[in-house]
Amino acid sequence: MDQLLSGSDYNQLRAFVAVGELLSFSRAAEALGVSPSALSQMVRGFEDRVGVRLLNRTTRSVALTEAGETLFERVRPAVSELGEAIGQVRRTRERPAGTVRIHAFRSAAQAHVEPILPRFAAAYPDVVLDITVDDTVTDLVAAGYDAAIRIGEVIERDMVAVRLGPELRQIAVASPAYLTVHGRPAHPRDLVHHACVRWRWPGRSTPYAWEFFEDGAWFEVTVGGPLIVSDKEMAHRAALQGIGIGFVVEDTVREDIAAGRLVPLLERWSAPFPGLFLCYPRQRQMAPALRAFIDAVRRPDMLG
Structure with a gap:
């Protein structure tokens, strides 16, 4: 607390309260970790600021004046409460507690968040994870x-x-049944002649244009088809069904390709x-x- 609140006003008030409690400059100086002369100077500066004598000093004793007694009784609880508040903040800094708001793409949540939840809850019982799972690209700070x-x-x-x-x-895939009927595209631009399962970023009005790579540069193909979805898992299942x-x-x-349920296409251009990245504001x-x-x-692995 002493280091965190080091302004002259607070130090002078704290010095006055310490002397008022102990009625001794030497014992108050020891309690605050300062020299008696420094403490005396702070108290004298405080008296100058309020414009009235607060302590009667002799070579053998210290006593509160009537004004000092009145002020001491009013400010002592406030100084004590302030010290407790700062101490509580410091304890919070040392012990993880409170709510953490997280936004995660669905695939990211499945791969990096769900597996740690049981161990995290056990290790940090005072932390609440408030997790939003969707594929919306949202402004992290504004939200x-x-x-x-x-x-x-x-x-x-x-x-x-x-x-x-x-x-x-990302790769294009199709079921064997679809390819039997419609054939395989030889180049990404051939996709405009095929039925495609399109995906739309949540919150956007138009479907995502498929991206491929050729001659050192990315290019887009705007595909068409009978289905537009905002959920990638649904798009995956639709491809399996031959839509x-x-x-x-x-x-x-990978498992569907290995089992022959899906066939990879156009890999040369993929x-x-x-x-995935974890990101947060500086x-x-x-x-x-x-x-x-x-x-x-x-x-x-550090969670145990």
Whole structure:
């Protein structure tokens, strides 16, 4: 408390209360960790500021004046309460507690948040994780979130971003039944002649244009088809059902490809892009609860 509130006004008031409690400059100086001369100077400065003598001093004793007694009785509880309040804040800084608001893409929540929840709750019982799971690209600060987990390409430049995994790759896939009837596209631009399962970013009005890589540059293909969804898992299932060609993160369909339920297409033009990152605003002092969550996501093995 002494270091945190070091303004002259507070120090002088605190010095006066200490002397008023102990009625001894030497004992009050020892309690506050200052020299008797420094304490005497602070009390004298306080008396000058209020414009009235507050203490009667002799070589053998110290006593409160009538004005000093009145002031002492009024300010002593306030100084005590202030000290307790600062101490409580300090204890909070040392022990993670409070609510942490997190925004996570669905795939990010499944991969990096859900697996740590039981151990995190056991390790930090005073922390509440308030987690919003959706694929909306939202302004982290404006929406009041403490941190987010999302793909690297939609993270604001002024955020601290911590990589959580390898690069990802989106690929076109189709069921064997679909390919038997409609054939395979030979180039991404051939997709305009196929039925495609389109995906729309939540909160946006138009579907996402599929992105491919050729000759050192990315290009987009605006596809069409009988289905537009805002949920990637639904798009995945629709591709499995043969409704059309899907465009999905490769990691999410590895088992289906291995089992022959889906066939990868146009892989030559499918390049990796930045994967999932944990991001949060730059800040001089981070709340212990947020630090605990960040550390748990970065190093889940440390939770035990």
